[in-house]
Amino acid sequence: xxxxxxxxxxxxxxxxxxxxxxxxxxxxxxxxxxxxxxxxxxxxxxxxxxxxxxxxxxxxxxxxxxxxxxxxxxxxxxxxxxxxxxxxxxxxxxxxxxxxxxxxxxxxxxxxxxxxxxxxxxxxxxxxxxxxxxxxxxxxxxxxxxxxxxxxxxxxxxxxxxxxxxxxxxxxxxxxxxxxxxxxxxxxxxxxxxxxxxxxxxxxxxxxxxxxxxxxxxxxxxxxxxxxxxxxxxxxxxxxxxxxxxxxxxxxxxxxxxxxxxxxxxxxxxxxxxxxxxxxxxxxxxxxxxxxxxxxxxxxxxxxxx
Numbered sequence: 297x298x299x300x301x302x303x304x305x306x307x308x309x310x311x312x313x314x315x316x317x318x319x320x321x322x323x324x325x326x327x328x329x330x331x332x333x334x335x336x337x338x339x340x341x342x343x344x345x346x347x348x349x350x351x352x353x354x355x356x357x358x359x360x361x362x363x364x365x366x367x368x369x370x371x372x373x374x375x376x377x378x379x380x381x382x383x384x385x386x387x388x389x390x391x392x393x394x395x396x397x398x399x400x401x402x403x404x405x406x407x408x409x410x411x412x413x414x415x416x417x418x419x420x421x422x423x424x425x426x427x428x429x430x431x432x433x434x435x436x437x438x439x440x441x442x443x444x445x446x447x448x449x450x451x452x453x454x455x456x457x458x459x460x461x462x463x464x465x466x467x468x469x470x471x472x473x474x475x476x477x478x479x480x481x482x483x484x485x486x487x488x489x490x491x492x493x494x495x496x497x498x499x500x501x502x503x504x505x506x507x508x509x510x511x512x513x514x515x516x517x518x519x520x521x522x523x524x525x526x527x528x529x530x531x532x533x534x535x536x537x538x539x540x541x542x543x544x545x546x547x548x549x550x551x552x553x554x555x556x557x558x559x560x561x562x563x564x565x566x567x568x569x570x571x572x573x574x575x576x577x578x579x580x581x582x583x584x585x586x587x588x589x590x591x592x593x594x595x596x597x598x599x600x601x602x
Contacts, residue, residue: 365393
């Protein structure tokens with residue numbers, strides 16, 4: 297009996313030490329609030345060029361300002377012309393802010409805020425796709441604002457992803473910083489819906505120097521990191537071309553894309569805030585922050601040309 301009590305005590309101590317070592321890096325309530333606001337019916341699915349999309353811009357701009365991100369050229373808003381799938385937007389908007397690091401070399405964190413709008417009277421709110429990515433982007437910005445990074449961190453909420461990765465292309469065609477300073481793109485697109493506690497990090501197949509760092513990201517209670525979905529022979533299960541990170545990859549800028557596997561709510565009017573996994577999602581977003589923190593500590597040679 298005494299030996300069992302001793303073992304129980306040791307296990308409890310070990311769990312407490314693990315909890316202390318793996319500190320909370322974000323505010324789950326604030327994270328969920330950001331997603332709830334961005335995926336509300338009032339934003340009508342955030343289709344590029346619509347009033348709902350402009351409402352999302354205003355909210356993200358407000359949050360950038362609250363967090364204290366620095367703007368480029370005195371504005372978070374960077375406009376570009378968007379045309380695709382019968383839609384023309386003369387002034388689509390990427391929202392961009394940054395936290396200066398100890399070096400000008402930069403990591404660009406991205407998440408698209410647009411979605412597909414309303415169809416046949418139904419609103420496609422895009423809570424997972426991709427209000428969840430924007431929520432994680434804002435949480436990462438808040439964390440690194442109070443935990444100074446080694447790399448300069450650029451936070452970009454991108455428009456026009458659903459219309460052909462156009463916001464990412466515009467960012468790179470008219471970049472707010474020299475392209476040769478960008479060491480890595482960390483892209484977040486769909487982080488909140490998974491029942492197995494699995495978040496994927498895709499891209500290490502193309503950039504194997506990143507694999508050891510991804511493997512060092514410790515699982516959190518409700519989410520663990522897996523690698524994959526990045527090999528050409530996987531066909532549709534190869535995510536290399538499936539979100540904004542592809543525009544960076546085309547320009548030989550390394551990327552890691554964080555996301556979950558497809559689920560029944562993907563591009564459906566049921567992708568609502570109420571269906572988000574509210575225990576998995578905060579830990580999934582925290583895993584992204586853990587990875588970026590590791591990058592800042594380990595500083596691997598990501599681009600040998602600069």
